[in-house]
Amino acid sequence: MSRPTHIEAANNTRSLVIVTILFFMWGLLTSLNDVLIPHLKAIYTLSYVQAMLVQFCFFGAYFVVSLPVGALIKRTGYQHGAVIGLTIAAAGCALFYPAAQSGYALFLFAFFVLASGITMLQVAANPYVVVLGAAKTASSRLTLTQAFNSLGTTVGPFFGGTLILGGVLLSPEQIGALPAAEQLAYRAKEAATVQGPYLALAGALLLLAILFAFARLPKITHDDDDLGTVLADGSKTLMSHPHLLLGAVGIFVYVGGEVSIGSFLVNFLGESDVASLAPATAAGYVSFYWGGAMVGRFIGFAVMRKVSPGKTLAFNAACAIALILTAIFSQGALAMWAILAVGLFNSIMFPTIFSMALHRLGKLTGHASGVLCMAIVGGALVPFLQGYLADSIGLHLSFSVPAMCYVFILYYGVKFSGLHESHASH
Structure with a gap:
């Protein structure tokens, strides 16, 4: 096997940086759920079981989507699969905007769409870490990308707490004491705090999709x-x-x-x-x-x-x-x-x-x-x-x-x- 040229090594490094950002992003998006669950629970006065529908829809997507995603990636290739995954995840983030004006059911659908994109991303991106460099250093590259995934899960709650949970949430009793019109206005105002952060995340994911589409990545084949x-x-x-x-x-x-x-x-x-x-x-x-x-x-x-x-x-x-x-x-x-x-x-x-x-x-x-x-x-x-x-x-x-x-x-x-x-x- 021939040794990689300087150009190949530079391409691999650039590609690995993009893939590592993907790991960071899906870590951040996953841990943001921990901030949104208590937020939505308070806004919509949910029981704990109802609030856990967020994780049910999010992680249920892994189970529902895994097999179809594997078949789709086999047809489109890993690079196109990652681009599609990023685009679907961006669409899921964008759905948070109308969900804030609609209600809890649309939030749950948005979580499912977002997680479907992340599932596709995981299936497509993991093999790239292995092929972007020498086989003997593959495990160290995996450790590096996993560390950035953990960095994303660490930054996510802080980011969400600052941007989404900044206001003073009323207790269920306080919300119940408000007139019906004021209850609706309060819920709309608090739900709207997710719109800006998730639109920004949708934009970041679309930017990554564009970068990934034009990156010169090695072709991965399997039988x-x-x-x-x-x-x-x-x-x-x-x-x-x-x-x-x-x-x-x-x-x-x-x-x-x-x-x-x-x-x-x-x-x-x-x-x-x-x-x-x-x-x-x-x-x-x-x-x-x-x-x-x-x-x-x-x-x-x-x-x-x-x-x-x-x-x-x-x-x-x-x-x-x-x-x-x-x-x-x-x-x-x-x-x-x-x-x-x-x-x-x-x-x-x-x-x-x-x-x-x-x-x-x-x-x-x-x-x-x-x-x-x-x-x-x-x-x-x-x-x-x-x-x-x-x-x-x-x-x-x-x-x-x-x-x-x-x-x-x-x-x-x-x-x-x-x-x-x-x-x-x-």
Whole structure:
């Protein structure tokens, strides 16, 4: 294989910068949900279950759209797929403008459209990180792009808290006391705070779509069978790998637990027995939760050069369980910092479960990866369950739902602690 020329290297660097911005953007857009959920809950006087429809529509899109998106990208190519994904995500952001004048149902549709674009983006952009440079440095490039994704999730809540949650939100009782006309005017005014930020995001995504359309990217080809065909014809082969099947459950409960905690943070920090923080102030603290994941990735990268992934995963899950139980059964600053610290231990979980689940699957790796991506639907269902418990037994005790998610991850890490030992020396 010939060595890349200086021109190729420069093109690769420029292309990698564009791809890295994509990772940053979808991190930012995903974590903005944690700011919008309490905002919409207050404006439309929703129950917790109703408010969690945001995550249901957002992460449900991953499940609904994954297979059609895979087929579309196979037809259009990865570069065009990324451009289409960016355009759909921009359309989703633009829909927030009429949603602010229409109501909660159109907001939910906007979340679904936005997430559909992000799903397409993820399917299309990930392979580019691998091919934009030497094969031996692919993992370091993936680490870099994931770090920028974490930077996006860290910046998102701060950005949203400043621009969207700046006003003083009335309580459901205060809203109910207003005359009908004033209630409508209040809801319209508060809902309108999302219009400017999301129009700006729509513009940024369209600009990225243009940059991506004209970028000189290498052509990616593959000869995989359609995932649906493999699931129909080769399901027995996939089913014969317990580390894959349990890994899919692991991805389901991990994404569910992580998203669920993030979704309830602003409300939890606003509780009188925790920190009594105003929504805008609480949103700034949500950045600590996601920022912890960014810091933890670098610590985990160093640790897993010496310790097996399974043991590291089990340790992190045990710490997450202890912290959630502390948050449930304590009050004040201890409860607040305990729940925020869970982010630090979330850091290595997704990539570690993913790589352990795909261990030595050979030609099944691509299809197994598709199964794991569909398991991201946990982000739609687990917050819904926590919302139901928050409405029925209270916000504190509802955090037992993500705690149970981490119990399964602890089990998975212990069960397969000997698996992938060689990975620790990579």
